[in-house]
Ligand code: ATP
C-alpha cells in the first residue's frame with residue numbers, strides 16, 4: 001500500500017535525497033485520556049503509512065504527562081484499536097512517563113543555564129501577566145531569582161514540600177514575544193496525583209510542550225507529524241531542542257485535522273456523550289470512535305482506505321461522512337456474505353405449493369466473490385416477506401408484490417399474487433400467491449421478463465433476530481457550528497432522538513441463527529449488518545445496521561464531476 005503523494009512525502013523524499021535523515025522514524029502520540037476516534041485513525045494511517053512507504057518505523061508513544069485524566073483502560077483500548085486497524089509498532093512502545101527522570105534533569109540544566117526559573121505567582125497572576133495579542137506580557141517578580149534559589153526550590157517542589165499551585169517552573173524566554181507560547185511558558189506544575197504508571201513517585205509533572213519534543217529527540221523521531229493547532233507551538237518545540245543542545249533534532253510538521261459531518265470529534269465531547277448517557281458507552285455504534293465503528297460493522301480496511309483517499313492537507317475542512325461510508329460499503333460489497341432477512345415480516349402463502357413439502361435451494365454467497373461459494377436455503381409453502389413489499393393499489397412503476405403482479409422470489413420461483421387477507425382493523429395479515437414450478441432457481445427458459453425481485457425467509461425453518469437500525473447521532477451536519485448563534489446552542493441540543501430504532505421479531509434464514517459476534521453480512525435489498533458483540537446471545541443474534549446499499553457519495557461525486565465540466 002503506497003501513500004498518495006502529499007506535502008509530507010515531498011519533505012521526506014527531499015530529506016532522504018539530501019541525506020538529512022537515513023531512516024524515517026515517525027510516531028503516533030495519543031494521550032491515554034479517552035478512546036481513539038476516526039480523526040486518530042487518520043493520524044495513525046498517516047504516521048504508520050509514511051514509515052512503511054519509506055522503509056522506516058513508527059513508534060506508539062503514550063503522551064501520559066497529565067495523571068489526573070489518564071487511565072490504563074484507555075492505554076489498552078488504544079493498543080487494541082491501532083492493532084485492529086492493521087498497524088504494528090513492534091517493540092517500539094513508549095511512554096512519556098518513562099522519560100520523567102530525564103526531563104527533570106533537563107529542567108535542572110535549563111535552570112543552570114539561566115533559561116528557567118521557579119515562579120511563585122498564582123496561576124491567575126501568571127495568566128493576567130501574560131499580556132494580550134497586542135500588548136506584551138509583564139515579567140514576573142520572581143523571574144530574576146538566582147540559579148541557586150531556583151535549583152533549591154525546584155528540588156523542594158519534587159520533594160513535595162510545596163502545595164499545588166504554590167509555584168511552577170517556567171522557561172525564561174521573552175515576555176514580549178509575539179507568540180504567546182514563547183512568553184515564559186510553564187514547564188512543570190505541582191500535582192499530588194497518582195499516575196497510572198509512575199504511581200506516587202512524582203508530585204510534579206511536565207507540561208505537554210516540555211515533554212513532546214524531547215521525547216521525540218530521545219526516540220530518534222525524524223518527522224514529528226501533528227495537527228495544525230500545534231503549529232504555534234513549533235517555535236517552542238525547536239527552542240527546547242536548541243537550549244538543551246540535543247544531538248538529535250526531530251522536526252515538527254503540521255496537517256489539518258479530520259472533521260466529519262453529523263458528528264463531534266473532541267475527546268471531551270465524546271466523554272460527555274458517554275458520561276451523560278446519550279450513548280451506550282465509548283463503543284456505542286453511533287460514536288465516531290474506532291471501537292464504535294468496529295461495533296457498527298465498519299471494516300478496518302474501509303476506514304484505512306478512506307483515510308488514504310482523503311489525503312493530507314494544510315486547510316481545515318469538514319468531510320462528508322458519506323465519503324467514509326462509501327469506502328465502508330465498497331469493501332463490504334466485495335467481502336460480506338449475502339443473506340436474506342425480513343425486518344417487518346408478513347406471511348406469503350403459496351396456495352398451489354404442496355402442503356408439507358419442503359425443499360432446499362442453492363444461493364450464491366457473494367456474486368462479487370466467486371470464492372465465496374454458495375449455501376442451501378429452505379423453501380416451503382409459507383414464507384415471510386417484507387410488509388412494505390406489498391401494495392394493494394400499487395403506484396406506477398411498482399415492480400414488487402401487488403394483486404395480479406408477478407415477481408421473482410430471490411433464488412427460488414416466480415409467484416403471482418392472487419389475494420390478500422386483512423384483519424378486522426384492516427391490517428394485512430397474509431398474502432396469497434401461486435408459483436410457477438418451471439421457474440425454479442429464479443428464471444425460466446421462455447425468456448419472460450420479471451422486473452421485480454424480492455427477498456424472503458421460509459416460515460418452517462428460520463431464525464429470529466433483533467435489528468438495531470442506526471442513524472446519525474446528530475440532526476445537523478455541523479452540530480458545533482451553532483455555538484456562536486444569537487441564542488447559543490450546544491452540540492447536545494442537536495442530538496438525534498431517533499438515532500437508534502430497535503426492531504424485534506426479525507426473521508432470518510437459518511444460517512444466521514448461529515452467526516458469530518463481529519460477522520458482517522449484506523441483507524439482500526436492505527443493507528450491511530454486523531452481529532453485535534454485546535447483546536447477541538446464543539441462537540438469538542442482534543444485528544447492527546452498518547451502512548445502506550445506496551451509494552449517495554458516488555452519486556454526489558458524479559454530480560460534482562459533471563458540474564465541473
Ligand atoms: P482531541 O482533540 O479529540 O481530544 P487530541 O489531539 O487531544 O484529540 P491526542 O491523543 O493528543 O488527542 O492525539 C494523538 C494524535 O492524534 C495527535 O498527534 C493528534 O494531532 C492526532 N489527532 C487527534 N485528532 C485528530 C483529528 N481529528 N485528525 C487528525 N489527527 C488527529
Ligand code: MG
Pocket residue numbers: 031
Ligand atoms: Mg492532545
